[in-house]
Amino acid sequence: MIHYSCDRCQKSIDDQALRYVVRxxxxxxxxxxxxxxxxxxxxxxxxxxLADLGEESGEELLEDVFRRHRFDLCDECYKCFKEDPLGAGGFPKIRFSQN
Ligand SMILES: [Zn+2]
Structure with a gap:
């Protein structure tokens, strides 16, 4: 069974809970x-x-021109992301509790 965790707050996401995928x-x-x-x-x-060019240089070049990310977010973090997708308010900084 695959267990997901939130890429923002690292909280594990329950199988039954909603998981949001951001691409x-x-x-x-x-x-x-x-x-x-x-x-x-x-x-x-x-x-x-690029693969023909040799694995390392090709991968690197592709990384430079094209990047694709996939994030799993919990309900709470998704709400934050939705409000502020470009992170003007601080996303995706992870805030650790000060306790
Ligand atoms: Zn989260």
Whole structure:
């Protein structure tokens, strides 16, 4: 059985509880280069090409131009994220209790 924990507060998420999945996609974009946002298949192609270049350099290059993150959030953290997705209010800083 897979147990999830919240990527923000590290609290484990109960199997019965709601779990929110946040997917983020970041990629470099340049107006002067006439290339559309890569879709799934293009991305796979890109990965294949980069893999041929040699594992390490390819992976690194891909990391630079394209990043995809997936976060599991608990109910509480999801509410915070929803309010402030770009973290202007401090997200995703993890606040530890001062007790
Ligand atoms: Zn949480």
């Amino acid at each position: 983020m996609e970041m990629h470099a974009e340049c107006e002067e280069i006439d290339s559309p946002t890569p879709d799934e298949s293009q991305l796979e192609q890109m990965q294949e090409i």
